[in-house]
Amino acid sequence: MTARTPLLGAAAALACLLVLTGCGKGGGTGHSGPTGTPGETARPSATAEPSATGKADEYGIEHRSITVEPGEKFALTVPSAATLGEHWYLADPEPDAAVLKYWGDRATGDGSDADGSTGGTQSFDFTALAKGKAAVRLLHCPLHTCTGPGPHDRSTLGPTPDGTASPSPYPTLTADPHSHVGAGFYVFTITVR
Amino acid sequence: MTGFLNPLGALDSPAGRRSWLADLVESIPKAGSKNDLLDQIDGALFVSAPVGDTAALESLGKQYRGQVDKAGDVHDRANKVARKGLPEVWVGDTSVLAADAVGAAARAATKMAEAFQGGAKALLALADVLGHAQKQDADGRAKMEQAKQQLGPKDSFFDLGRLIETEEEKAEQEKALAAARTVATDGVGLMHKAAVAADDAVRAAARDLNKWAAEARAGKMHSGQLTAVDQLMLADTSGKAGAADYNEILTANDLERSGRAMDKLSPADRTRMDQLLANAKSPQEKAYLMKALAAGHGVDDIETFDGKIHGKDPAWLQRHLSPIVTQGDSLKDEGTDPGSGANVNTDLQSFDGQQWSQGGDGSEGTCVASSTVTARAMADPVYALGLTGGPSGQEDDPAAFRRRLVDEQHRVHQEGHGGANWNGMDLGGKTEVVNKEISPETGSSYELHEVRDADARRNVLPDIEKAVAEGKPVPIGVEGYTDGKRSGHAMMIIGQEGDKLQIYNPWGQTTWVSEDDFVNGGMAKASDNQLPDAYAVHLPQD
Numbered sequence: 001m002t003a004r005t006p007l008l009g010a011a012a013a014l015a016c017l018l019v020l021t022g023c024g025k026g027g028g029t030g031h032s033g034p035t036g037t038p039g040e041t042a043r044p045s046a047t048a049e050p051s052a053t054g055k056a057d058e059y060g061i062e063h064r065s066i067t068v069e070p071g072e073k074f075a076l077t078v079p080s081a082a083t084l085g086e087h088w089y090l091a092d093p094e095p096d097a098a099v100l101k102y103w104g105d106r107a108t109g110d111g112s113d114a115d116g117s118t119g120g121t122q123s124f125d126f127t128a129l130a131k132g133k134a135a136v137r138l139l140h141c142p143l144h145t146c147t148g149p150g151p152h153d154r155s156t157l158g159p160t161p162d163g164t165a166s167p168s169p170y171p172t173l174t175a176d177p178h179s180h181v182g183a184g185f186y187v188f189t190i191t192v193r
Numbered sequence: 194m195t196g197f198l199n200p201l202g203a204l205d206s207p208a209g210r211r212s213w214l215a216d217l218v219e220s221i222p223k224a225g226s227k228n229d230l231l232d233q234i235d236g237a238l239f240v241s242a243p244v245g246d247t248a249a250l251e252s253l254g255k256q257y258r259g260q261v262d263k264a265g266d267v268h269d270r271a272n273k274v275a276r277k278g279l280p281e282v283w284v285g286d287t288s289v290l291a292a293d294a295v296g297a298a299a300r301a302a303t304k305m306a307e308a309f310q311g312g313a314k315a316l317l318a319l320a321d322v323l324g325h326a327q328k329q330d331a332d333g334r335a336k337m338e339q340a341k342q343q344l345g346p347k348d349s350f351f352d353l354g355r356l357i358e359t360e361e362e363k364a365e366q367e368k369a370l371a372a373a374r375t376v377a378t379d380g381v382g383l384m385h386k387a388a389v390a391a392d393d394a395v396r397a398a399a400r401d402l403n404k405w406a407a408e409a410r411a412g413k414m415h416s417g418q419l420t421a422v423d424q425l426m427l428a429d430t431s432g433k434a435g436a437a438d439y440n441e442i443l444t445a446n447d448l449e450r451s452g453r454a455m456d457k458l459s460p461a462d463r464t465r466m467d468q469l470l471a472n473a474k475s476p477q478e479k480a481y482l483m484k485a486l487a488a489g490h491g492v493d494d495i496e497t498f499d500g501k502i503h504g505k506d507p508a509w510l511q512r513h514l515s516p517i518v519t520q521g522d523s524l525k526d527e528g529t530d531p532g533s534g535a536n537v538n539t540d541l542q543s544f545d546g547q548q549w550s551q552g553g554d555g556s557e558g559t560c561v562a563s564s565t566v567t568a569r570a571m572a573d574p575v576y577a578l579g580l581t582g583g584p585s586g587q588e589d590d591p592a593a594f595r596r597r598l599v600d601e602q603h604r605v606h607q608e609g610h611g612g613a614n615w616n617g618m619d620l621g622g623k624t625e626v627v628n629k630e631i632s633p634e635t636g637s638s639y640e641l642h643e644v645r646d647a648d649a650r651r652n653v654l655p656d657i658e659k660a661v662a663e664g665k666p667v668p669i670g671v672e673g674y675t676d677g678k679r680s681g682h683a684m685m686i687i688g689q690e691g692d693k694l695q696i697y698n699p700w701g702q703t704t705w706v707s708e709d710d711f712v713n714g715g716m717a718k719a720s721d722n723q724l725p726d727a728y729a730v731h732l733p734q735d
Contacts, residue, residue, distance in 0.1 A: 114681065143556075
């Protein structure tokens with residue numbers, strides 16, 4: 001993969017994305033659940049705990065250590081704008097099926113009338129089944145970097161000089177998704193107790 | 194169906210008539226009363242039959258076909274001369290080598306033969322379908338009249354108010370109504386089929402004839418200031434990479450505009466322009482000089498431009514001056530990506546590995562500004578060189594190109610009052626920037642057309658086809674709703690072949706979608722599953 005020059009205005013765009021994906025709702029906690037529970041003071045690596053309402057809680061990329069209770073439904077919600085051509089995928093190994101039930105992913109537009117508005121999100125829905133720990137690996141594929149995890153990846157679209165891009169391994173990332181250039185994994189640790 | 198007063202001129206267009214009849218196909222089988230059915234039958238009969246003189250179309254088609262052999266003869270003779278070779282001492286007015294000119298003549302003759310053949314085929318196919326549709330429509334109308342006769346006159350107020358009606362009479366009336374409804378259902382079905390067939394055939398013929406007319410390139414340049422050989426050569430010149438037919442440097446619109454501009458030059462400027470053309474080191478250099486003239490530049494600008502590109506090889510010229518290169522295999526259907534729904538067969542468009550993409554790598558929501566910048570660069574080689582080659586025009590530096598490209602996208606984004614943090618632009622801003630940035634280069638102002646249903650999209654297709662065949666890009670907005678919330682994206686229609694439209698996505702890529710995709714929500718093939726519907730186009734006005 002050809003190295004790319006730093007993004008212009010990416011930080012500003014990121015700030016907007018984070019706000020629209022709910023990361024700003026809890027004071028930049030990444031928690032967009034209906035009530036401001038522990039996320040309000042949590043730092044990016046802090047443990048977040050869900051609200052006790054009936055609606056499934058949503059956790060953003062700042063909260064990658066999450067504690068939930070058995071039977072609880074929750075979603076991992078990440079910034080993903082259709083107009084930017086980016087996608088997120090649940091990667092192997094999938095989370096322990098005895099601990100978490102994965103329902104699938106869903107995209108949400110940002111509702112703007114403007115073309116090119118970048119506030120969309122992608123959510124991965126789960127239900128906590130039983131006590132234990134599970135890791136969820138999400139692969140972020142910005143435009144032209146990858147087309148999915150594993151054998152389905154067709155990253156040869158990437159602008160490599162010789163057209164022989166290597167689809168893997170992608171790095172595991174901890175920074176926000178738009179502060180890096182290429183594709184990368186985000187690992188969420190879910191504790192069910 | 195509430196009547197047939199042609200509300201808002203709905204029946205004035207073939208798509209409107211087709212849609213009107215489609216509604217009746219649904220509602221006539223459900224007509225609940227005699228009067229309701231009679232109203233609906235009258236509504237169907239109010240629609241005019243498919244129009245067109247099939248005999249005249251056939252005659253014209255045969256006339257075109259008769260010219261194919263003549264054009265073929267011209268090609269064979271020119272080709273024979275080209276194969277024998279000619280001395281390089283023979284040159285035209287602007288130093289066109291004779292062998293090149295003869296080769297161009299042979300190719301022009303081939304194109305002429307193809308155009309006559311294609312035109313004849315389009316006309317004969319139209320005559321055939323139209324004849325069949327007219328017959329089918331007449332059969333349908335006969336059935337509608339038959340149903341009317343079966344029903345008799347409409348019940349008056351007094352008939353409706355009649356209280357004494359036996360069960361037997363009621364059953365009889367129901368039976369008569371059902372019988373007439375069956376006949377009318379058959380009739381309106383035939384009329385609708387005829388309308389669909391005629392509408393599709395007329396659109397296909399218009400599309401093909403527009404395309405062939407635009408392909409008759411050598412005749413576009415009506416300049417008294419250039420020799421026939423010069424005009425032929427300019428029309429024939431393509432970029433180095435990609436398929437020659439898809440990468441001609443001068444579009445049909447460029448040929449026309451540059452010819453007109455040549456005729457308007459003062460004698461002094463005309464002499465300078467002649468000199469620049471005569472000194473050009475390649476047909477491509479010459480074509481780009483004419484393209485600069487077509488884009489509206491004066492001879493001073495063109496002289497400076499020539500100073501930057503003079504003597505460069507065709508590959509350098511194409512890399513710096515033509516943002517889009519269309520590969521010969523780009524039309525091949527390789528399926529779609531199962532995740533995104535986008536075409537697998539997609540060509541990246543880049544300068545030295547740096548794509549012509551929004552934010553440089555797709556990271557900014559400047560799709561409106563970015564597609565506008567690329568479209569302008571396609572039309573204006575002086576502008577394109579400023580971005581690729583920098584102030585000197587000599588740079589081959591992808592990082593510097595990226596900085597200039599993104600700066601220019603930002604300028605246009607602000608010009609259209611786009612959102613903060615390079616995030617989104619509304620239709621008002623888009624109309625402003627395409628008119629400020631692209632119109633001066635192509636000579637056509639842009640008008641917004643919202644196309645939020647299949648009929649509206651079908652209606653604008655002929656205008657899109659004509660515009661892109663002439664080389665005028667058509668800005669397109671696409672959208673989709675996920676979880677009830679909208680996402681929108683801007684792209685550009687830049688080409689047409691058969692029933693396919695070539696789409697530039699400011700993600701730095703091009704691909705082809707079918708016109709059916711454009712009409713029926715298949716635009717994901719050019720971008721993403723979340724963006725399936727074309728909802729707005731900006732059409733160039735003549």
